[in-house]
Amino acid sequence: MSVIIAIDIGGTQLRVAVYPRTGTTPITIQRTATRGLEDGVIERLTSLIDAAWPKEPVAAISVAAPGPVNPYTGVIISTPNIPAWTHYPLAELLSKQYEVPAFLGNDANLATLGEWKFGAGQGHRDVLYLTISTGIGGGVISGDMLIEGSRGMATELGHVTVLPGGPVCSCGVPGHLEAVASGPAIARYVREQVATGRSSILRPGMELSARDVAEAANQGDELAKEAFVRAGGFIGQAVAEFLHIFNPSIVIFGGGVSLSGRLILDPIEESMKRNIMDRSYLEGLQIATALLGDDAGLLGALAQAHIRLSKAG
């Protein structure tokens, strides 16, 4: 029985897992620090692959990487934290070195594939996945197919305008969802309000994360709760539009901020109802949280290998 090697390129860790051709329990997982600003990332990665290399025949290597990547050519356009990997033909390099097919996909898109094949989205043909953490991203399955676009740059779901003229996004455009509802945006809103003298158990000048804000909200802090209501309002506005655009049968929320549970999900759902053009978009719609956690990238890469191998075969 052949195996599949799945790789997750993370900002802090490189991970290599070997999966049986059918199954989601890894035979082995190897990891090492990415150290993306230093030389030798590719050597660290291939050492890890060598260490994990199984005795069984390898059907494919499949890689999940953040940042814009071209899934058709296997080239990383650019990836945060590894500046040397710019226009970097990773799939081709791995395929040549190991003499097996190698595939590359964007990590948010592959997390979507993973949740669809192995997680919260199983059995659905139309899935919207939205991940809310340091940034906001996501992916879409439509009619049993991953939406990738002409160059693999589709479903940048954090980069839709929800507040024209609002805070400038990491991408440079004002008012995007990511700029007003990501983890850092939630923390920044609280800091700004505290600085204007608003009463809160969170002190001015504190280093704050969205997790700190969630803890304060759970202790009853009104400003902290308001910060989640505000972010959830924007997220719900965007999700309502994604429903008009994709009409999915399930919405899956992933990422650190979604771990705040009802604090963020209640305002999201209220805002979705307010912004939906017709109630029929919400009838039977499932709202779920992601099930795969840190393994979403690896399992998404595994799902990608299954799909690409079945197309090739």
Next chain:
Amino acid sequence: MSVIIAIDIGGTQLRVAVYPRTGTTPITIQRTATRGLEDGVIERLTSLIDAAWPKEPVAAISVAAPGPVNPYTGVIISTPNIPAWTHYPLAELLSKQYEVPAFLGNDANLATLGEWKFGAGQGHRDVLYLTISTGIGGGVISGDMLIEGSRGMATELGHVTVLPGGPVCSCGVPGHLEAVASGPAIARYVREQVATGRSSILRPGMELSARDVAEAANQGDELAKEAFVRAGGFIGQAVAEFLHIFNPSIVIFGGGVSLSGRLILDPIEESMKRNIMDRSYLEGLQIATALLGDDAGLLGALAQAHIRLSKAG
């Protein structure tokens, strides 16, 4: 050689065309007034089909209808101008009566299919089609597949928020693209500005259409030009987001307003550049106007029949 019967359900006209199985030149086209508020729409339609019925064997009947329809079940959920056709199983009725497969699709989605297979979008795998007239709608081809969603309600592209708190849309939600950039919205903006005393060759109290505004703009009227710049700005903002979401290789503009040419296309393209998160989305992107005109529905229905028959066979 068998033939395909394509039907376009319009607010004013019902049209039935017979096409050869391979080819886009109709053997015959029959039409009659819809008179959707009166009884007997289905009888008028079947009389038309009877009159058009060819001597060749019929492979399928394929219908384009406005309004939410379910392409999987062939049921019209509701359609403007024919109140009796609510939750109306049109495909099943036609299939039983004529003993051939019958298919149903949303007219904007089918116009997208038509432009992709036979019009401006030929050869592209990822197409964004936006039609701007009395309303704003559209459709998307992603990876050679029409996006339809779990119940066929996807790609309501006029129903994305571009001006939170802005004018209320036909659907009831404030600030949607359709509410600020459709033909009637362009005319309303001019009327409102004239009413506040703005100088224009367009007079207060006139019955105005977007076409009148286009004529005034072409005569140099500053307010009329401004109305197109304003609408184009909103359209470009929405299209930039659709590029982030779908990453198409071509954008096709259809509908009456797109006939205004550079008056509307220049501001759209300027706004797209201003709102795009990364120039790479615009590199190599084609901007085109629709080629099929009034035949988009019929040819889209024809394309739908080709696709459904090839899946079935």
